[in-house]
Amino acid sequence: MAEFHVSVLAEQLSAAVAPAINAHPEAAVVDATCGAGGHTAAILGRGRPARVILIDRDPAALAHARTRLAGSACPLEFRHARFSELGKILDELQIPQISALIADVGVSSHQLDAGERGFSFRADAPLDMRMDPTRGQTVAELLATIEVGELAELLRRFGEEAEARRIAAAIVAARPETTGALASVVENAMSGRARRALGKRIHPATKTFQALRIFVNAELDELEALLEVGPQRLCVGGRMAVISFHSLEDRMIKRRFAALSRAPQVPRELPLTAAQLPKASYAVPAGFPRKGVQADEAERARNPRSRSARLRVIERVMP
Ligand SMILES: C[S@@+](CC[C@H](N)C(=O)[O-])C[C@H]1O[C@@H](n2cnc3c(N)ncnc32)[C@H](O)[C@@H]1O
Numbered sequence: 164m165a166e167f168h169v170s171v172l173a174e175q176l177s178a179a180v181a182p183a184i185n186a187h188p189e190a191a192v193v194d195a196t197c198g199a200g201g202h203t204a205a206i207l208g209r210g211r212p213a214r215v216i217l218i219d220r221d222p223a224a225l226a227h228a229r230t231r232l233a234g235s236a237c238p239l240e241f242r243h244a245r246f247s248e249l250g251k252i253l254d255e256l257q258i259p260q261i262s263a264l265i266a267d268v269g270v271s272s273h274q275l276d277a278g279e280r281g282f283s284f285r286a287d288a289p290l291d292m293r294m295d296p297t298r299g300q301t302v303a304e305l306l307a308t309i310e311v312g313e314l315a316e317l318l319r320r321f322g323e324e325a326e327a328r329r330i331a332a333a334i335v336a337a338r339p340e341t342t343g344a345l346a347s348v349v350e351n352a353m354s355g356r357a358r359r360a361l362g363k364r365i366h367p368a369t370k371t372f373q374a375l376r377i378f379v380n381a382e383l384d385e386l387e388a389l390l391e392v393g394p395q396r397l398c399v400g401g402r403m404a405v406i407s408f409h410s411l412e413d414r415m416i417k418r419r420f421a422a423l424s425r426a427p428q429v430p431r432e433l434p435l436t437a438a439q440l441p442k443a444s445y446a447v448p449a450g451f452p453r454k455g456v457q458a459d460e461a462e463r464a465r466n467p468r469s470r471s472a473r474l475r476v477i478e479r480v481m482p
Contacts, residue, residue, distance in 0.1 A: 170199070177202065177206045178209070180263040183262045185209075192212040192216070193393075194215060196219060196267045198228065207232075215237060261396050262397075266389060266393075269407070272468065279291075306340075306375075318370070318374045321373065324371060345372075398479065400478070401479050424446050427441045427443075443480070451476050
Protein backbone atom coordinates (compact mmCIF):
# COMPACT_ATOMS: atom_id res chain seq x y z
CA MET A 164 0.00 0.00 0.00
CA ALA A 165 1.26 3.51 -0.83
CA GLU A 166 2.43 5.64 2.09
CA PHE A 167 -0.32 7.93 3.49
CA HIS A 168 1.81 11.03 2.97
CA VAL A 169 5.53 11.73 2.58
CA SER A 170 6.34 14.91 4.50
CA VAL A 171 8.01 17.72 2.57
CA LEU A 172 10.89 19.86 3.94
CA ALA A 173 10.53 18.11 7.32
CA GLU A 174 14.18 18.66 8.36
CA GLN A 175 14.14 22.32 7.42
CA LEU A 176 10.77 23.00 9.04
CA SER A 177 11.56 21.25 12.32
CA ALA A 178 15.00 22.93 12.49
CA ALA A 179 13.39 26.33 11.89
CA VAL A 180 10.93 26.07 14.82
CA ALA A 181 13.12 24.06 17.24
CA PRO A 182 14.83 27.13 18.81
CA ALA A 183 11.42 28.64 19.66
CA ILE A 184 10.07 25.37 21.09
CA ASN A 185 13.19 24.71 23.15
CA ALA A 186 13.25 28.28 24.48
CA HIS A 187 9.62 27.92 25.71
CA PRO A 188 9.18 24.27 26.78
CA GLU A 189 6.16 25.27 28.90
CA ALA A 190 4.23 26.41 25.81
CA ALA A 191 2.03 24.48 23.38
CA VAL A 192 2.75 23.98 19.68
CA VAL A 193 0.11 23.91 16.94
CA ASP A 194 0.34 21.72 13.85
CA ALA A 195 -2.48 23.23 11.76
CA THR A 196 -2.19 20.61 9.00
CA CYS A 197 -1.78 17.33 10.85
CA GLY A 198 -1.95 15.12 7.72
CA ALA A 199 0.00 11.94 8.45
CA GLY A 200 1.61 13.60 11.48
CA GLY A 201 5.02 13.62 9.79
CA HIS A 202 5.94 17.18 10.67
CA THR A 203 4.88 16.75 14.29
CA ALA A 204 7.02 13.58 14.43
CA ALA A 205 10.00 15.59 13.10
CA ILE A 206 9.40 18.31 15.71
CA LEU A 207 9.17 15.77 18.54
CA GLY A 208 12.51 14.39 17.34
CA ARG A 209 14.13 17.74 18.21
CA GLY A 210 12.42 18.83 21.40
CA ARG A 211 9.67 18.32 23.96
CA PRO A 212 6.92 20.97 23.90
CA ALA A 213 4.36 21.01 26.75
CA ARG A 214 1.76 19.71 24.29
CA VAL A 215 0.92 19.68 20.60
CA ILE A 216 -2.49 20.58 19.16
CA LEU A 217 -2.96 18.82 15.81
CA ILE A 218 -5.68 20.22 13.53
CA ASP A 219 -7.00 18.78 10.27
CA ARG A 220 -10.27 19.15 8.42
CA ASP A 221 -9.92 15.58 7.10
CA PRO A 222 -11.00 12.90 9.62
CA ALA A 223 -8.99 10.24 7.72
CA ALA A 224 -5.78 12.21 8.32
CA LEU A 225 -6.49 12.56 12.05
CA ALA A 226 -7.21 8.83 12.39
CA HIS A 227 -3.96 7.96 10.63
CA ALA A 228 -1.84 10.39 12.66
CA ARG A 229 -3.42 9.29 15.94
CA THR A 230 -2.18 5.73 15.29
CA ARG A 231 1.22 6.83 13.99
CA LEU A 232 1.95 9.12 16.92
CA ALA A 233 0.49 6.85 19.64
CA GLY A 234 2.86 6.44 22.57
CA SER A 235 4.48 9.81 22.06
CA ALA A 236 6.10 11.21 25.22
CA CYS A 237 4.38 14.56 24.65
CA PRO A 238 0.61 15.09 25.17
CA LEU A 239 -1.17 15.36 21.82
CA GLU A 240 -4.61 16.85 21.22
CA PHE A 241 -6.33 16.09 17.89
CA ARG A 242 -9.00 18.46 16.53
CA HIS A 243 -11.25 17.96 13.51
CA ALA A 244 -11.39 21.60 12.42
CA ARG A 245 -10.32 24.22 9.90
CA PHE A 246 -7.65 26.95 10.05
CA SER A 247 -10.37 29.54 10.42
CA GLU A 248 -11.31 27.93 13.76
CA LEU A 249 -7.79 28.24 15.23
CA GLY A 250 -8.60 31.17 17.53
CA LYS A 251 -11.72 29.44 18.85
CA ILE A 252 -9.83 26.17 19.50
CA LEU A 253 -7.05 27.93 21.41
CA ASP A 254 -9.62 29.85 23.46
CA GLU A 255 -11.48 26.63 24.30
CA LEU A 256 -8.21 25.01 25.38
CA GLN A 257 -7.31 28.16 27.33
CA ILE A 258 -4.05 28.59 25.43
CA PRO A 259 -3.39 32.31 25.02
CA GLN A 260 0.03 31.93 23.40
CA ILE A 261 2.01 29.23 21.60
CA SER A 262 5.72 28.74 20.89
CA ALA A 263 5.28 27.49 17.34
CA LEU A 264 2.67 27.16 14.62
CA ILE A 265 3.37 24.98 11.62
CA ALA A 266 1.23 24.61 8.48
CA ASP A 267 1.85 22.58 5.35
CA VAL A 268 -1.01 23.82 3.23
CA GLY A 269 -2.68 22.00 0.39
CA VAL A 270 -3.66 18.38 -0.13
CA SER A 271 -2.05 15.24 1.22
CA SER A 272 -0.84 12.40 -1.01
CA HIS A 273 -3.60 10.28 0.51
CA GLN A 274 -6.28 12.72 -0.63
CA LEU A 275 -4.83 12.72 -4.16
CA ASP A 276 -4.20 8.99 -4.32
CA ALA A 277 -7.50 7.76 -2.83
CA GLY A 278 -9.39 7.66 -6.14
CA GLU A 279 -12.82 7.73 -4.49
CA ARG A 280 -12.12 11.18 -2.99
CA GLY A 281 -12.43 12.60 -6.51
CA PHE A 282 -9.34 14.86 -6.42
CA SER A 283 -7.49 13.35 -9.35
CA PHE A 284 -8.04 12.59 -13.02
CA ARG A 285 -5.85 9.50 -12.64
CA ALA A 286 -8.85 7.49 -11.35
CA ASP A 287 -12.45 7.83 -12.49
CA ALA A 288 -14.69 8.67 -9.51
CA PRO A 289 -17.52 11.02 -8.52
CA LEU A 290 -16.30 14.64 -8.52
CA ASP A 291 -15.98 15.39 -4.82
CA MET A 292 -12.62 17.07 -3.86
CA ARG A 293 -13.71 18.10 -0.36
CA MET A 294 -10.86 17.77 2.13
CA ASP A 295 -13.57 17.40 4.76
CA PRO A 296 -16.05 14.87 3.35
CA THR A 297 -18.46 15.53 6.24
CA ARG A 298 -19.51 19.01 5.11
CA GLY A 299 -19.65 21.49 2.23
CA GLN A 300 -20.42 21.40 -1.47
CA THR A 301 -18.81 18.82 -3.77
CA VAL A 302 -17.41 19.81 -7.16
CA ALA A 303 -20.19 17.80 -8.86
CA GLU A 304 -22.80 19.83 -6.95
CA LEU A 305 -21.05 23.06 -7.90
CA LEU A 306 -20.85 22.13 -11.60
CA ALA A 307 -24.53 21.11 -11.68
CA THR A 308 -25.71 24.72 -11.37
CA ILE A 309 -22.85 27.18 -11.95
CA GLU A 310 -23.08 29.67 -14.85
CA VAL A 311 -20.37 30.08 -17.50
CA GLY A 312 -19.24 33.57 -16.39
CA GLU A 313 -18.82 32.60 -12.76
CA LEU A 314 -17.00 29.38 -13.64
CA ALA A 315 -14.65 31.18 -16.06
CA GLU A 316 -13.79 33.72 -13.34
CA LEU A 317 -13.13 30.93 -10.85
CA LEU A 318 -10.82 29.06 -13.31
CA ARG A 319 -8.94 32.28 -14.03
CA ARG A 320 -8.59 33.29 -10.38
CA PHE A 321 -7.74 29.99 -8.72
CA GLY A 322 -6.19 28.11 -11.66
CA GLU A 323 -4.61 31.01 -13.60
CA GLU A 324 -6.12 29.20 -16.62
CA ALA A 325 -5.58 31.20 -19.84
CA GLU A 326 -8.44 29.47 -21.72
CA ALA A 327 -10.90 29.82 -18.84
CA ARG A 328 -13.87 31.03 -20.93
CA ARG A 329 -13.88 28.24 -23.52
CA ILE A 330 -13.24 25.57 -20.86
CA ALA A 331 -16.06 26.97 -18.68
CA ALA A 332 -18.48 26.96 -21.62
CA ALA A 333 -17.66 23.31 -22.41
CA ILE A 334 -18.04 22.27 -18.74
CA VAL A 335 -21.41 24.00 -18.39
CA ALA A 336 -22.63 22.39 -21.63
CA ALA A 337 -21.67 18.90 -20.35
CA ARG A 338 -22.04 19.37 -16.55
CA PRO A 339 -19.73 16.36 -15.85
CA GLU A 340 -20.21 14.37 -12.65
CA THR A 341 -17.01 12.31 -12.59
CA THR A 342 -13.30 13.10 -12.64
CA GLY A 343 -12.84 11.21 -15.90
CA ALA A 344 -15.69 13.05 -17.63
CA LEU A 345 -14.39 16.45 -16.44
CA ALA A 346 -10.84 15.66 -17.59
CA SER A 347 -12.00 14.75 -21.10
CA VAL A 348 -14.34 17.77 -21.39
CA VAL A 349 -11.40 20.07 -20.54
CA GLU A 350 -9.00 18.25 -22.85
CA ASN A 351 -11.41 18.50 -25.77
CA ALA A 352 -12.23 22.14 -25.09
CA MET A 353 -8.62 23.33 -24.97
CA SER A 354 -7.00 24.70 -28.13
CA GLY A 355 -4.28 22.62 -29.79
CA ARG A 356 -1.82 25.46 -29.16
CA ALA A 357 -2.51 25.47 -25.40
CA ARG A 358 -2.25 21.67 -25.23
CA ARG A 359 1.06 21.68 -27.10
CA ALA A 360 2.40 24.41 -24.77
CA LEU A 361 1.76 22.14 -21.77
CA GLY A 362 3.76 19.29 -23.31
CA LYS A 363 3.29 15.62 -22.53
CA ARG A 364 3.96 15.74 -18.78
CA ILE A 365 1.17 18.12 -17.73
CA HIS A 366 -2.45 17.03 -18.18
CA PRO A 367 -4.62 19.73 -19.83
CA ALA A 368 -7.08 19.56 -16.91
CA THR A 369 -4.46 20.22 -14.19
CA LYS A 370 -5.28 23.91 -13.68
CA THR A 371 -9.04 23.29 -13.83
CA PHE A 372 -8.80 20.61 -11.13
CA GLN A 373 -6.63 22.91 -8.99
CA ALA A 374 -9.08 25.81 -9.34
CA LEU A 375 -12.14 23.74 -8.45
CA ARG A 376 -10.38 22.16 -5.46
CA ILE A 377 -9.26 25.55 -4.14
CA PHE A 378 -12.79 26.92 -4.57
CA VAL A 379 -14.82 24.13 -2.91
CA ASN A 380 -12.40 24.05 0.03
CA ALA A 381 -12.20 27.88 0.28
CA GLU A 382 -8.44 27.32 0.53
CA LEU A 383 -7.34 30.93 0.12
CA ASP A 384 -9.89 32.28 2.63
CA GLU A 385 -8.73 29.59 5.06
CA LEU A 386 -5.07 30.54 4.56
CA GLU A 387 -5.89 34.22 5.03
CA ALA A 388 -7.57 33.42 8.37
CA LEU A 389 -4.55 31.39 9.47
CA LEU A 390 -2.14 34.18 8.49
CA GLU A 391 -4.25 36.66 10.43
CA VAL A 392 -4.67 34.76 13.71
CA GLY A 393 -1.51 32.61 13.78
CA PRO A 394 1.09 35.38 14.26
CA GLN A 395 -1.07 37.06 16.95
CA ARG A 396 -0.98 33.89 19.05
CA LEU A 397 2.81 33.49 19.06
CA CYS A 398 4.64 34.32 22.28
CA VAL A 399 7.68 36.60 22.01
CA GLY A 400 10.35 34.34 20.50
CA GLY A 401 7.62 32.12 18.98
CA ARG A 402 7.83 31.12 15.32
CA MET A 403 5.35 30.38 12.55
CA ALA A 404 6.47 28.18 9.65
CA VAL A 405 4.33 27.71 6.54
CA ILE A 406 4.91 25.48 3.52
CA SER A 407 2.95 26.21 0.34
CA PHE A 408 2.80 24.51 -3.02
CA HIS A 409 1.72 27.14 -5.52
CA SER A 410 2.30 30.79 -6.25
CA LEU A 411 -1.20 31.97 -5.20
CA GLU A 412 -0.58 30.77 -1.66
CA ASP A 413 3.10 31.71 -1.51
CA ARG A 414 2.27 35.27 -2.59
CA MET A 415 -0.19 35.60 0.31
CA ILE A 416 2.33 34.26 2.84
CA LYS A 417 5.14 36.43 1.50
CA ARG A 418 2.98 39.60 1.64
CA ARG A 419 1.62 38.91 5.11
CA PHE A 420 5.06 38.14 6.55
CA ALA A 421 6.51 41.23 4.85
CA ALA A 422 3.73 43.42 6.28
CA LEU A 423 4.29 42.00 9.77
CA SER A 424 8.03 42.70 9.54
CA ARG A 425 7.50 46.36 8.64
CA ALA A 426 7.83 48.91 11.45
CA PRO A 427 4.74 51.09 12.08
CA GLN A 428 4.91 54.39 10.16
CA VAL A 429 5.33 57.61 12.13
CA PRO A 430 4.99 61.14 10.71
CA ARG A 431 8.39 62.32 9.40
CA GLU A 432 8.14 65.63 11.26
CA LEU A 433 8.12 63.91 14.69
CA PRO A 434 11.44 64.61 16.46
CA LEU A 435 12.47 60.97 17.11
CA THR A 436 15.98 59.55 17.23
CA ALA A 437 16.72 56.25 15.49
CA ALA A 438 16.53 54.47 18.85
CA GLN A 439 13.07 55.94 19.53
CA LEU A 440 11.55 54.91 16.18
CA PRO A 441 8.95 52.13 16.55
CA LYS A 442 10.19 48.66 15.61
CA ALA A 443 8.35 45.83 13.89
CA SER A 444 6.97 43.12 16.18
CA TYR A 445 7.96 40.30 13.77
CA ALA A 446 11.05 39.41 11.75
CA VAL A 447 12.44 36.63 9.62
CA PRO A 448 14.64 34.67 12.08
CA ALA A 449 18.35 35.48 11.89
CA GLY A 450 20.07 33.15 9.43
CA PHE A 451 16.84 32.03 7.74
CA PRO A 452 16.66 33.05 4.04
CA ARG A 453 14.22 35.93 3.40
CA LYS A 454 13.10 34.20 0.18
CA GLY A 455 12.23 31.05 2.07
CA VAL A 456 13.61 27.56 1.56
CA GLN A 457 12.97 24.99 -1.17
CA ALA A 458 13.67 21.28 -1.33
CA ASP A 459 17.20 20.28 -2.33
CA GLU A 460 17.99 18.06 -5.30
CA ALA A 461 17.98 14.85 -3.25
CA GLU A 462 14.50 15.51 -1.85
CA ARG A 463 13.18 16.58 -5.26
CA ALA A 464 14.40 13.31 -6.74
CA ARG A 465 12.99 11.27 -3.85
CA ASN A 466 9.63 13.06 -3.66
CA PRO A 467 8.51 14.91 -6.83
CA ARG A 468 5.73 16.64 -4.83
CA SER A 469 8.42 18.64 -3.03
CA ARG A 470 9.46 20.41 -6.25
CA SER A 471 6.94 23.21 -5.91
CA ALA A 472 7.18 23.56 -2.11
CA ARG A 473 8.46 26.69 -0.36
CA LEU A 474 8.90 27.15 3.38
CA ARG A 475 8.68 30.63 4.92
CA VAL A 476 9.23 31.43 8.59
CA ILE A 477 8.52 34.42 10.80
CA GLU A 478 9.35 35.09 14.45
CA ARG A 479 7.61 37.33 16.97
CA VAL A 480 10.36 39.55 18.33
CA MET A 481 8.27 42.01 20.38
CA PRO A 482 4.90 41.95 22.20
C1 LIG B 1 0.17 18.40 2.93
S1 LIG B 1 -0.90 17.66 4.11
C2 LIG B 1 -0.03 17.78 5.64
C3 LIG B 1 0.98 16.70 5.85
C4 LIG B 1 1.66 16.75 7.20
N1 LIG B 1 2.34 18.00 7.41
C5 LIG B 1 2.65 15.61 7.34
O1 LIG B 1 3.86 15.87 7.41
O2 LIG B 1 2.23 14.46 7.39
C6 LIG B 1 -2.08 18.91 4.30
C7 LIG B 1 -3.20 18.58 5.27
O3 LIG B 1 -3.80 19.80 5.65
C8 LIG B 1 -5.18 19.65 5.72
N2 LIG B 1 -5.77 20.97 5.49
C9 LIG B 1 -5.68 21.71 4.38
N3 LIG B 1 -6.35 22.86 4.54
C10 LIG B 1 -6.85 22.85 5.79
C11 LIG B 1 -7.64 23.77 6.56
N4 LIG B 1 -8.05 24.93 6.04
N5 LIG B 1 -7.96 23.44 7.81
C12 LIG B 1 -7.54 22.27 8.35
N6 LIG B 1 -6.83 21.34 7.67
C13 LIG B 1 -6.47 21.63 6.41
C14 LIG B 1 -5.51 18.63 4.65
O4 LIG B 1 -6.72 17.96 4.95
C15 LIG B 1 -4.30 17.71 4.69
O5 LIG B 1 -4.52 16.58 5.49
